[in-house]
Amino acid sequence: xxxxxxxxxxxxxxxxxxxxxxxxxxxxxxxxxxxxxxxxxxxxxxxxxxxxxxxxxxxxxxxxxxxxxxxxxxxxxxxxxxxxxxxxxxxxxxxxxxxxxxxxxxxxxxxxxxxxxxxxxxxxxxxxx
Amino acid sequence: xxxxxxxxxxxxxxxxxxxxxxxxxxxxxxxxxxxxxxxxxxxxxxxxxxxxxxxxxxxxxxxxxxxxxxxxxxxxxxxxxxxxxxxxxxxxxxxxxxxxxxxxxxxxxxxxxxxxxxxxxxxxxxxxxxxxxxxxxxxxxxxxxxxxxxxxxxxxxxxxxxxxxxxxxxxxxxxxxxxxxxxxxxxxxxxxxxxxxxxxxxxxxxxxxxxxxxxxxxxxxxxxxxxxxxxxxxxxxxxxx
Numbered sequence: 001x002x003x004x005x006x007x008x009x010x011x012x013x014x015x016x017x018x019x020x021x022x023x024x025x026x027x028x029x030x031x032x033x034x035x036x037x038x039x040x041x042x043x044x045x046x047x048x049x050x051x052x053x054x055x056x057x058x059x060x061x062x063x064x065x066x067x068x069x070x071x072x073x074x075x076x077x078x079x080x081x082x083x084x085x086x087x088x089x090x091x092x093x094x095x096x097x098x099x100x101x102x103x104x105x106x107x108x109x110x111x112x113x114x115x116x117x118x119x120x121x122x123x124x125x126x127x128x129x
Numbered sequence: 130x131x132x133x134x135x136x137x138x139x140x141x142x143x144x145x146x147x148x149x150x151x152x153x154x155x156x157x158x159x160x161x162x163x164x165x166x167x168x169x170x171x172x173x174x175x176x177x178x179x180x181x182x183x184x185x186x187x188x189x190x191x192x193x194x195x196x197x198x199x200x201x202x203x204x205x206x207x208x209x210x211x212x213x214x215x216x217x218x219x220x221x222x223x224x225x226x227x228x229x230x231x232x233x234x235x236x237x238x239x240x241x242x243x244x245x246x247x248x249x250x251x252x253x254x255x256x257x258x259x260x261x262x263x264x265x266x267x268x269x270x271x272x273x274x275x276x277x278x279x280x281x282x283x284x285x286x287x288x289x290x291x292x293x294x295x296x297x298x299x300x301x302x303x304x305x306x307x308x309x310x311x312x313x314x315x316x317x318x319x320x321x322x323x324x325x326x327x328x329x330x331x332x333x334x335x336x337x338x339x340x341x342x343x344x345x346x347x348x349x350x351x352x353x354x355x356x357x358x359x360x361x362x363x364x365x366x367x368x369x370x
Binding site: 006008011012014015018019022025026029030031032033037041042044045048049052053055056057058062063065066069070072073074076077080081084085088089 | 162165166169170172173176177180181183184187188191192206210213214217218220221223224225227228341344345348349351352355356358359360363364365366367
């Protein structure tokens with residue numbers, strides 16, 4: 001309820017930080033960091049989002065119940081993202097090109113498809129003999 | 130929170146005139162907190178809505194990283210940066226409008242809401258200009274429009290995932306733009322009241338609570354863009370592919 005507590009100065013400070021964050025995220029994108037480009041971009045985005053949620057959206061001045069609802073949204077999204085990504089990262093037998101036609105292979109205790117390359121396709125036949 | 134609503138006499142046109150509350154609430158503050166909480170619950174459902182799209186995007190970016198990087202470099206980073214700047218500025222004016230509403234300065238509310246709407250419309254204008262460019266370049270994968278991936282992409286055999294990225298681009302920014310249009314509609318309801326035109330009979334009374342709730346929606350749309358911009362425009366700008 002006490003949303004008017006935030007002073008004009010606070011709003012303009014947050015705005016300045018958001019613009020700095022925008023400049024930083026564009027600048028970092030042009031620096032070659034390899035793998036770390038994505039974490040850097042995400043970190044800046046989370047920083048900006050936190051500022052907007054806490055100050056512009058007044059969560060900082062809101063009752064605890066609002067905090068719980070906001071956190072619940074974040075947590076459920078994190079669960080969806082984490083479990084989905086974990087699935088795709090760890091299940092190596094998901095074909096990388098789902099639209100291309102794969103040759104049908106015999107069912108049974110074969111190694112996962114992605115372990116087979118055209119070169120070693122005949123490898124498990126040693127067991128079959 | 131338990132302070133009674135000791136209503137000081139307010140001029141008829143101030144933003145927080147008649148802080149009346151509905152029957153089911155004890156006082157105005159309880160109604161205020163309940164409404165804001167309800168808006169947050171709605172926004173959490175929106176988080177899950179956009180979250181599902183982001184999750185799909187993350188999976189396909191993981192599977193087709195090179196093609197996504199090539200497609201991302203086709204987007205106009207200058208226009209994207211300008212648009213982000215415009216949207217962040219509109220968020221500031223919205224926050225200031227909400228504050229003016231709480232302070233009771235309805236004239237300022239009107240000015241800031243008009244400013245916010247101008248900035249929002251500017252964002253949409255730049256966005257549709259970008260869409261039009263993609264249409265001209267034959268990179269709009271929708272409605273059976275002609276689609277041609279650049280030669281380098283075709284040579285690398287990445288035309289499919291390249292098109293997939295542009296589908297994600299149009300889908301995500303399109304849904305975001307739809308939210309912006311809805312936001313503009315929500316904001317426009319405040320115009321008659323905050324300018325000195327008498328509201329139509331039965332029109333909703335402009336209150337600080339109304340502005341607060343619409344402000345939450347506007348900031349949420351800004352939040353989505355804060356994540357969309359680096360995800361779509363800024364993949365691997367450093368690599369010279």
